[in-house]
Amino acid sequence: MTDRLSILVPIRVLEGESIPEGVPELLAHAHVVLLGYHVIPEQTAAGQARMQFEDRATERLDEYEEMFEDAGATVERRLVFTHNGQKTIDRMIAEHDCMAVLVPNATGPVEDVLVPVRGAIGVDRLARVVASVFGNMDADVTLYHVADEDTTDDDIQTLLGGMADRLAEFGMDPSTIETRIDRDQNPLDAIVDVADAFDTVVMGETDPSLATFVFGMPADQVANRFLGPVFVVQRERAAADEDE
Amino acid sequence: MVDQPVDADAAGENIAGEVPAEEPEAVTDDAVVHDDNVELERTIGLVGGLAIGIGTMIGAGIFVFPGLAAANAGLAATLSFAIGGLIALLVALPTSELATAMPRSGGGYYFISRGMGTAYGAIVGLGLWLGLMFASAFYLVGLGHYASAVFAELNVALPFSPVIGIGLLFGAALTALSIGGTENTAKIQNVVVGVLLVVLTGFLSYGVLDAVGVFGGGTVPEQFFSRGYFRVLTTAALVFTSYLGFAQVATVAGEIKQPGRNLPLAMVGSVLIVTVFYVVTIFVATSAFGAERLGEFGETAMVEVAREFLGLPGAVAILGAGLLATFSSANASILSASRAVYALSRDALLPRKASEVNLRYGTPHIALLSAGGPILVLVATGRVELLAEVASFLHLIMYGLMCIALLVLRRRNPEWYSPSYRVPGYPVVPAVGALASFGLIVFMQPASIAIGVVVMLASYLWYRYYAGDVTLKGDI
Structure with a gap:
């Protein structure tokens, strides 16, 4: 395979x-x-x-x-x-x-998967991981976005819709994909709160910046606070994709 | 250098029936790979390597020796340090080649045992372990002098000289810290070395400007060879302890990332950097006071030099730097000594138990204790010059043999020997390096030479008794 x-x-x-x-x-x-x-x-x-x-x-x-x-x-x-x-x-x-690192925490049978989507960058890799890991499982996938004030509903629909299309392309059943949007919250807190109702989280790694240097990677912070397993999808590395 | 097989098969067993641990299958830029997919990650970068080299060396050359060297050789002590630096460089270049060919833990011991056989390896390995103890003890006595100077600065009159007591205290504390501490000591070492270099650069720049008369001071020209030419060489032998650190980089060669690039840079780089600092320091120190008076200040002469230039703040800064520098040198040497014990016990030249790792802290407590314990005894003697010379003696034997090992390996050119760095000026550089290393020994005090020879003899006898059947020589 x-x-x-x-x-x-x-x-x-x-x-x-x-x-x-x-x-x-x-x-x-x-x-x-x-x-x-x-x-x-x-x-x-x-x-x-x-x-x-x-x-x-x-x-x-x-x-x-x-x-x-x-x-x-x-x-x-x-x-x-x-x-x-x-x-x-x-x-x-x-x-x-x-493609991803699993922060291994205990979980029961996986039924609900939370996929926080931050932006258009890295959506492809995120979709590939979700589709390949959960595509053959009987699990529901929720695409989740925490929007700030300036983002219009259209923008978000484009983003999450695009992601859902990608998942379908990779062979997932569109009926298992839902979307959810929250506004005006701290994305990190929102993700941790929402994740409580899910079995596992799949999220992208963030590009390193001053904030991530000081506070740590958001994905790692979620992994620390969420009790279930977290997949941290790696950002594209320069040399890593040669032999795909 | 992507995949470098090491084809040196260790064999035989020691008196306790232990056999040398098997050699790794491959050595890459990022790890040492053993069979069965077990890897040892390489985690020390170029900065870390330089910090080990400079951190080990700078404590002695700048903070302990200037007064002693000036007393021995006058202004020409500058030349003594330059000679020491030249010899160190002549050895560092061949060592770099060996280290890139065999980037494994154990440094000089590993190269010599694989290149020239177990007997030489045992003498060097056990000698290195003991040599590092002498070096640590020397740094700790230096530390004691600086700590005493702090008391003197505070006008605390003590009824006895606290030098040895403080040295013992720090020696015990360092050993305990290495066994029980899980802090990231390498990071601290990097910072300490950085701070030292900044403080020294500032101080020396001021000193040089002053010495050439920018601030109106100027100095009375002094006769350069005021104590004669011979004293220059004996002083070079004495102060050579200031150049022992670069070989400690090779001791952790198995842990250095991209060894083909970083090992030569770290070793040669640290030698060049400290040589410049030493020569400038002696120049500044002697021009501040003249060699005669400088010699009277003894081990903490630099504090007086700083006071002369910058007043009390200068003295305090150099005191602090001296404490830091001697402390970091002692610490690095104890850790290297423990690595040496590990390398020896890996090859069944010492009991396997000696490198056992403590389950609670994950540290090699027996190896650390077997370094820390004898160090305390040595500190108790308080003989700075003797400790320094014996340490140099044992290292110089290793340096000379490393150069010879290089000549041997180049001549036989075994298949597994493919260094990514090749020494320039072969065969002259390693040949001169070997001659210079052995030559410098001649200029030491008879007592130091006697102790060194006894240590070598004892090492050889131990090898015959304990591990006479062990063969470590590579297939050459």
């Missing part, structure tokens, strides 16, 4: 993080890049940690790999000892051409 999209699932494998309930089923139609990583302090050489922990980490990853495969996913796995977890995750995204 070549149309499976690569989704990165980073797990801090030696710190008691495991694959939460429902996550393997959630990714049944994806190509899972299972990253077990262990962050070590500067004082320790990475090889030193490997000598001691490799066996235990490998054992756990074996177990997790089986869980994903049993659910129907194809799996590729990596085990990395690192001083800098973020650098490792970024490298994996680039090397495996991952």
